Amino acid sequence: MLNVVHGDIPDETSDAIGGGSANEIAASIRRRIERGDLDTGAVLPPVRALAERLGVNRNTVVAAYRQLAQAGLVASRGRGGTVVAGAAPAPQEGFAQGSVLRDIGTGNPDPDLIPDPSRALAAVVGRPVLYGEPVIDRGLDAWATAWLGEALDPALAFRLTVTSGASDAIDRLLSQTLTRDDPVALEDPCFLSSLNTVRLGGYRPVAVPVDAEGMTVAGLRAALAAGVRAVVCTPRAQNPTGASLSPRRAAELREVLADHPYVLVIEDDHYSLLSTQPYHSLIGTGHRRFALVRSVSKFLGPDMCLAITASDPDTAERLALRLSPGTTWVSHLLQRLTHALLADDTVHAGIRRASAHYARRNDAFAALLAEHGIDADVGDGLNVWVALPVGARAVCEQLMRRGWLARPGDEFILADTGAARRLRLTVHDLSDADARRLASDLAAAIEAADLKKAG
CATH class of the missing domain: 1.10.10.10 (Winged helix-like DNA-binding domain superfamily/Winged helix DNA-binding domain)
Incomplete structure (x- = not known):
């Protein structure tokens, strides 16, 4: 050897x-x-x-x-x-296993704000579903058709597909469209799951910068000029930045895409019912290949592995074929439970309260950081995107010495080196006292990292 x-x-x-x-x-x-x-x-x-x-x-x-x-x-x-390369696992969302530190990089929703499914569970058990029957539960089909239909241009014909979460949907959508080494436009910085899906699928990620209004026009135009065959975009609560598409930006992006109607546009509206921002779409009236994906993980819980996709009929047909060799359908028990919860006004009231809670806690933490001269983008979503004057890795090391486990921004980047001076923090579940302590510790960590660099 x-x-x-x-x-x-x-x-x-x-x-x-x-x-x-x-x-x-x-x-x-x-x-x-x-x-x-x-x-x-x-x-x-x-x-x-x-x-x-x-x-x-x-x-x-x-x-x-x-x-x-x-x-x-x-x-x-x-x-x-x-x-x-050695065996290095890609960064994933969720808790760090085996850490004794207070984990503030999880990206998790608050478990206390996830609806209790106990009452709904008793109502969803019914006749067993057998092979060859419709793969989408009738009640969920009707509810989701109205829910996703109101988000899309009325002129667009679409069909629904149910998958085991948004990542499963995006993986299958890309695999039915692309071949190995095909370029895919991704936001930069990018949601970890989308980035991992593209890399593990053997596709070539093409970075499209994100600013306060979402995916940039110049970045999308450059990606299309580079020959991308698919675009994955988060229209609101972009992870990790919290940015949402403005009406003006969405219109400009639709105009750019108008000359590329067969490029598959995937919109991952992961925050949907929790979002404080209106939904503005990249998908124009004449676009031929599109998919709007909405999972229920953020508001019904990560264990509810279910996403609903509205896509053009041809894409829906191909997506259904991608499902047929393996998991032909998502469990009807899970579909019925999802529908029972989403059709409950009490559950929707709870989701609205959760949305307000996340926004309020993130705003409060950003205000604490401002007292220490630290800038943070709150935007929409579960996280706070913190700007640093020094490298994030050095700051994370200093935070660990103070009992905190943070997530550095460079885990989310494709090409934008500016994210190497960012932290994505999940702080909505901190008490007021812990939030104040974290803000103070972060300021001290920045100072210590800066002194170490100077020395």
């Missing part, structure tokens, strides 16, 4: 790699990694050198390395070259 070490690249490493196309070169390197011939940290041959030996264009090797990077098998180290 050849154990490749850091530093100079042995000739036999390059000689053992074969292929005349990007796919063949990537497959050759993948086989050597899987057999253990290339250890973690092994340096791959420089692009130019490998291209010359194989007699292929330099861009062919670039594409092969990009495939491997998207699969998580290699990583670029700049001047250090491209190296074999």
Whole structure:
């Protein structure tokens, strides 16, 4: 077995790699990694050198390395070259396992504000559903058709699909549209689940910057010029920034997309019923490939793994085919429970109270930060997006010494280095005293990180 070490690249490493196309070169390197011939940290041959030996264009090797990077098998180290990556799990939403620190990076809703399903559960048990029956429960179908229909342009024809959450829907939507290495426009910074879905699917993420009004026009125009075949956008409560599309921005984005009617536009309206902002859509009257995805996880709880998608008939048909080889439908018991809760006025009143609570607590925490001279974007959603004068990783290290586990902004970025000086904090469940202590500790952590950098 050849154990490749850091530093100079042995000739036999390059000689053992074969292929005349990007796919063949990537497959050759993948086989050597899987057999253990290339250890973690092994340096791959420089692009130019490998291209010359194989007699292929330099861009062919670039594409092969990009495939491997998207699969998580290699990583670029700049001047250090491209190296074999170790098993590093991608950042995920939720609690950090095994930590004794107070976790303020979870992105979770408050469990005390999630409706109790006990009363509704007794009413949803009925006749068993068998193979070949309609996959969408009749009651949920009628309720969701009205709910999503009011958000879309009346001229747009659509069909509903039910999946096991928004991430499941987006994964299946992309897989029925794209092939490996196809470019996908993603917001930058980006929701962790969407970013992981695109990377693990082998697609090529194209960064579209986000500002206070959502996805930028110039960024979308550049992504379309780069040939993206799909656009994933969060129209409101963008995670992590909290930004929501303004009416003006949405109209400008629709105008840009008007020349690209067959690019699949996926809108992930994850916050929907909790949002304090109106819904403004990228999907124009004449757009041919679209999907509006609304999950129930934020207001009915993450364990209610259900999302409803309204998409054009052709996309809906393809999405249904993607469901058929495996999980043909989402449990009708879960669908009935979801409908029973969403049709209950008491539950809706509770969701409105939860929405006001999240907004009020986030605003209050931003005010505490302002007292310490720290800026934060509250926007809409469960989190606060905090601006820092120094690197977020250094501040997180200082916060850990004070008992806090925060989430640095660079976990969400594709290309925008500005997010490396951001924190995404989930603080709505902190008591007033804990919120004041966190604001004070954050100010101290920034000062300590700044002094360490200067020293």
